[in-house]
Amino acid sequence: MPYDISYELLSFEKSNGEPAGTYNDLVHQVYLGRYDAVVGxxxxxANRSSYVDFTFPFIKSGVGLVVPMGETVKRDLFDFFKPLSWRxxxxxLASFFxxxxxxxVLEHRFNPDFQGTGRYQASTILWFAFSTMVFAPRERVLSFGARFLVIAWYFIVLxxxxxxxxxxxSLLTTQQLNPTITSMRSLLERGETVGYQRTSFIHGKLREVGFPESHLVPFDTAEECDGLLSNGTKKGGFSAAFLEVPYLKIFLGQYCQDYKMVEEPFNVDGFGFVFPIASPLVADVSRAILKVAESPKAMELERAWFKKKEASCPDPVTNPDPNPSVTSRQLGVDSFKVLFLGVFVICALTLGSFILRFLWKSKGEANLWKKFRETEESSYIKVEKCPCTPSLPKPQDSSQATNPADKK
Incomplete structure (x- = not known):
């Protein structure tokens, strides 16, 4: 301020320490001339500014909706399907086949591990494809194309x-807390009881949007609000609370583990000082507020006002919403699109190369299917069967055995 002002601070309260009225009553005292200003x-x-003047807001405000956090994830017998989307x-499954x-196709013409009866070959296809999920299959892969494909497929399976x-x-062990209520509209539709700050203008706003008087419960302190929210509607409390954002920061700085702000249904300009209309102090005080707001002092004041009380809670100034919604995200095809596309391209290239080579070698053949099922003897891959275990010499007949002592 460019000049000094003498002042006397008076509390707007009764002799017993209770408030002498609401904030509307306090502002009206300035209009009546009983107070020169309201500092707080x-x-x-808008309705107050019709009969008093406000300075520039010294802190931003609004009305936030605070609701309890709850475990919303339901466990069932099919939880093991949930990590992946059905697509x-x-x-x-299609990729395995x-x-x-x-x-x-690449191996069966020269690899004995992929030969045999039709039923055996079909079971080998299924066994080989699905066994790659847990261990290396016992069937040998000999051709270059098949080996290259299997290496790429092993990487995708991994x-x-x-x-x-x-x-x-994460789905089975992480506690996923989500708001029990998501909006003011859901409160109105369900006919829930809500809480509000006793002397605040919020009561009038709630009545305007349709909350009946019987569903509005006032509270004075953060501790009282916590107790009523914990009790819920069935035990004489309420399901949600409406607080001005500065008070909401203080509340979440103390009870960050249990509650979350889900919506800011009412927007207001902020907190300001009140003066009579046309008071010359309005402009000078507003300039002083702007100077403080543009200086580092503003952040120091805000941290002092909204100091957290619970050590485990984050800073309510830098992180006013300590409980962001946690949702379980399913893994979809988009997350692995490049990998699947790569395997399908390899399949197409190796099959195309095999088909061209087969057709080139089968010129003049009348029955290609019969030729396809035949064992290829002239392949560049030489398969040597494992040698059998050498047979042990046959034991001599006991009747023909001679005793060395008899020769003496």
């Missing part, structure tokens, strides 16, 4: 299984 947390409202399950069939394991572990 008075919210700038990813189907894509993975495609890879298994491709490896069989990424899929690790991602699935991590997602399932």
């Amino acid at each position: 947390d008075t919210t700038i409202l 990813l399950w189907l894509t993975s 495609v890879v298994g069939i491709t490896v069989w 990424v899929l299984t690790q991602s699935y394991t991590a997602s399932l572990a």
